[in-house]
Amino acid sequence: MITARTLQKTIARLLEYSGIALHTGKEVKMRCLPAEANTGVIFRRVDLEGQPEIKAEPGNVVSTRRCTSIGLKEDPAATVHTIEHIMAALWASDIDNIIIELDNPETPVADGSALPYIELIQQTGVRELAEERQVIKVDEALWVRKGDMYLTILPYDGFKISYTLVYDHPVIGTQFFEYEKGVNEFVTEIAPARTFGFEREVELLHKRGLALGGSLDNAVLIGDDRTVNPVRFSDEFVRHKILDLAGDMFLNGFIAGHLIAVRSGHFLHVELASKIHDKYKQNISIGGESSVVY
Numbered sequence: 001m002i003t004a005r006t007l008q009k010t011i012a013r014l015l016e017y018s019g020i021a022l023h024t025g026k027e028v029k030m031r032c033l034p035a036e037a038n039t040g041v042i043f044r045r046v047d048l049e050g051q052p053e054i055k056a057e058p059g060n061v062v063s064t065r066r067c068t069s070i071g072l073k074e075d076p077a078a079t080v081h082t083i084e085h086i087m088a089a090l091w092a093s094d095i096d097n098i099i100i101e102l103d104n105p106e107t108p109v110a111d112g113s114a115l116p117y118i119e120l121i122q123q124t125g126v127r128e129l130a131e132e133r134q135v136i137k138v139d140e141a142l143w144v145r146k147g148d149m150y151l152t153i154l155p156y157d158g159f160k161i162s163y164t165l166v167y168d169h170p171v172i173g174t175q176f177f178e179y180e181k182g183v184n185e186f187v188t189e190i191a192p193a194r195t196f197g198f199e200r201e202v203e204l205l206h207k208r209g210l211a212l213g214g215s216l217d218n219a220v221l222i223g224d225d226r227t228v229n230p231v232r233f234s235d236e237f238v239r240h241k242i243l244d245l246a247g248d249m250f251l252n253g254f255i256a257g258h259l260i261a262v263r264s265g266h267f268l269h270v271e272l273a274s275k276i277h278d279k280y281k282q283n284i285s286i287g288g289e290s291s292v293v294y
Ligand SMILES: [Zn+2]
Pocket: 084, 085, 195, 240, 244
């Protein structure tokens, strides 16, 4: 396969944004800085001594409970929670390299989707760098499974996600959506889909110190037989799961393949991302396999 050579990209200039964090409920200041080629996505905790930096990659994931959290294993305080929606926005905006400064352990939730971040990047602009992008082209099936949850990636000359969401709840039930880059518009079909939660779980989550910043402004709240606030799509839930999966897969940067997910979640996403990393990313640094294309 001949792949058009693509140059790496970063944001054109400084981008600043403030907002509430979904789980901690705290106001977070975020500053995004342009970064050099081959930097990747770096989160920097400017509120901590030494301003530790955490690279968004599978080996730095420290938790997948309710969200994807990265951190430094040697410094438990140096953690950043809920990176997946920003990661999806970076992927959709074609950004390889960026430094994201935060003064809190969690990113701002915005409206619970990736759209506000994509719009901010569009306003800020994107700049090409001199180095070529390395895209991982998966050349054999890889899969992970936990109970009745499955996630597979197959070789594919493009990027496609086929997602089946199955929830034993009358408002969600079974939803299927297929997203393919170049066929579907991520910005209009996937990015606006918001995170969701159940009315009956709110109290329990709050007791655990989770979803403290959750509100009808940043999540779809699901009651016993209807949603409390209006949905943006009748199948918004499965679209949001595709957003989460695209964001988590960006832990390895840009990849080519067909992802097939059934009832998947952050845990399986990161398991598969780790497998992909182990198989292909090592090769980049030692200049090996031809499965890494440019
Ligand atoms: Zn999400």
